[in-house]
Amino acid sequence: MSLLRLTGRAARALVVKLGLVVALLALWQVLTVEAQNIFFPTPADIAVRMRELWFSGPAAHLFVTGGFTTDVVPSVARALAGWALGGLVGIAVGLVAGRWARAQGYVDPPVNFIRSLPKPAIVPLFLIVLGANDRMRIALIAFGCIWPVLLNTLQATRAVEPTLRDTGTAFGISLPRQFAMISLPAAAPRIAAGLRVSLGLALILMVLSEWSLTQHGLGNFLLTSQRSYQVLDMWAAVAMLGLLGYLLNLAFLALEKRLLAWHVGFTGTPLP
Amino acid sequence: MTVRHRSEPRALVLWRGLVGAAAVAALYQVVALAGIVDRRLLPAVPAIGREVARLAVDPDFLGAVGNTMTAVALGLLISCVAGIGGGLGLGASSLATRMTRAPIDVLRSLPSVALIPLLLMTLGDGVRMKTVVVVVVAVWPVLLNTTYGVRSVDGVAVDAARSFGLSRLRVWAGVVVPSAVPAALTGFRIALPMALTVAISSEMAAGTPSGIGGFILRTSYRDFDAAPVFAAVVLAGLIGWALNAAAAGLGNRLVPWEGRR
Incomplete structure (x- = not known):
């Protein structure tokens, strides 16, 4: 009886969680079958094409194809490397610059300006200065990822209870330890939010950086298939990018939940 | 972000900003002069400054700016209406929040630029395509932040309002919505x-000469002088910065209690 009720509850939870996704997918399938538009293949066709392109390899290769190794792996590696680099810089600068209220007037205008530079417009600059290589791509991704993290870290550090800071100073705790023991934990949820925004940005910049002068990567695959009117390949690439974005976000949320579990108990407020 | 305290004169604020900006410019000039990269590739600050002054009144560039900004403004307007409306609705019901979480996460995690080739193919390369691209990207931060704002309203405040006998609607209008405004504004400022x-990405991907992106692309192909490219990028940044400043000003006016702790 209780087992029945338990499975009933689990089924309900599953419907709540995934019901809308399934419904929307079904709607998409029906509409595209009806429309017969060459620009809009059915999701089933897209899924089959994705399998062909990337997931039909031998078992010894964990079922991934050679295409997976040339298209997907380098892209993800670039995105993650740039994200990690940009995130670290953003946190470090944000903690230090956010600590002093006086610095705000000097720091904010340049930060806001550089943050406002449209990143795609910088691609030609990075190309000119660093050349068309992985160093340039990772630098570009890192450059873009700094700002959401920096902004969130700055704001969170400034919002730290002055009492906490003054207590730290009164007890003679050294500045580096104050950053590590007071500012960082207090700002952690906002930093995590910034890192999450940056993760999405990293993928975007990854695609942008691969639009020019490379033979590898999903961004290159996407633009090549658009220019040669391989509509199905293009949709497969879009779906693959969506899948990657979703999985990366999921992984990040799981990590965040683990690392910030203490914060929920501490402040009594759930994470966003 | 640029919270100005009432006691501080405008000139002082401006002065500090200029000092900060000058420090960044000086840093750049040092890197440019250090010769780590070819000197011709990193134009000097005065050369960029001259180009900025020239482009700022160049009708060709201003037309490009107008073209891009039309799409940005339209896209943002649609995003705000949809994002704030949707966020308030989703935030009101925990069931709705849970049900829409997976589809929103899927859509949101799709890298926006991945959709540009697709939209180029189906909508062409005009303002309509750019507006759609902007909405596809800008709606999520507004929606998510508004939802988060509604959901993280102080429970004590709501209970207090209820116990004073306020109706559900008045609790919403008086407590929940005002507490969600800062979060919605944050979302808007992320979206901006x-x-x-x-918008600029889509112009560069399209390879069309329209808009700021098209202008930069054209300039970077035309000759080996890097100064105009840098100048156009700087001006694009100034436009973005002015937009952010305007949004911050709006934020200070709408929610003056935030950031003045």
Whole structure:
């Protein structure tokens, strides 16, 4: 009886969680079958094409194809490397610059300006200065990822209870330890939010950086298939990018939940 | 972000900002002069400054700016209406929040620029395509932040309002919505630079000569002089910065209690 009720509850939870996704997918399938538009293949066709392109390899290769190794792996590696680099810089600068209220007037205008530079417009600059290589791509991704993290870290550090800071100073705790023991934990949820925004940005910049002068990567695959009117390949690439974005976000949320579990108990407020 | 305390004169604020900006410019000039990269590739600050002054009154560039900004403004307007409306609705019901979480996460995690080739193919390369690109990107931060704002309203405040006998509607209008405004504004301010970014991305992907992106692309192909490219990028940044400043000003006016702790 209780087992029945338990499975009933689990089924309900599953419907709540995934019901809308399934419904929307079904709607998409029906509409595209009806429309017969060459620009809009059915999701089933897209899924089959994705399998062909990337997931039909031998078992010894964990079922991934050679295409997976040339298209997907380098892209993800670039995105993650740039994200990690940009995130670290953003946190470090944000903690230090956010600590002093006086610095705000000097720091904010340049930060806001550089943050406002449209990143795609910088691609030609990075190309000119660093050349068309992985160093340039990772630098570009890192450059873009700094700002959401920096902004969130700055704001969170400034919002730290002055009492906490003054207590730290009164007890003679050294500045580096104050950053590590007071500012960082207090700002952690906002930093995590910034890192999450940056993760999405990293993928975007990854695609942008691969639009020019490379033979590898999903961004290159996407633009090549658009220019040669391989509509199905293009949709497969879009779906693959969506899948990657979703999985990366999921992984990040799981990590965040683990690392910030203490914060929920501490402040009594759930994470966003 | 640029919270100005009432006691501080405008000139002082401006002065500090200029000092900060000058420090960054000086840093750049040092790197440019250090010769780590070819000197011709990193134009000097005065050369960029001259180009900025020239482009700022160049009708060709201003037309490009107008073209891009039309799409950005339209896209942001649609995003705000949809994002704030949707966020308030979703935030009101925990069931709705849970049900829409997976589809929103899937859609949101799709890298926006991945959709540009697709939209180029189906909508062409005009303002309509750019507006759609902007909406596809800008709606999520507004929606998510508004939802988060509604959901993280102080439970004590709501209970207090209820116990004073306020109706559900009045609790919403008086407590929940005002507490969600800062979060919605944060979402808008996140969306703003993203909107400009993707609009320009779409112009560069399209390879069309329209808009700021098209202008930069054209300039960078035309000759080996890097100064105009840098100048156009700087001006694009100034536009983004002015937009952010305007949004911050709006924020200070709408929610003066935030950031003045």
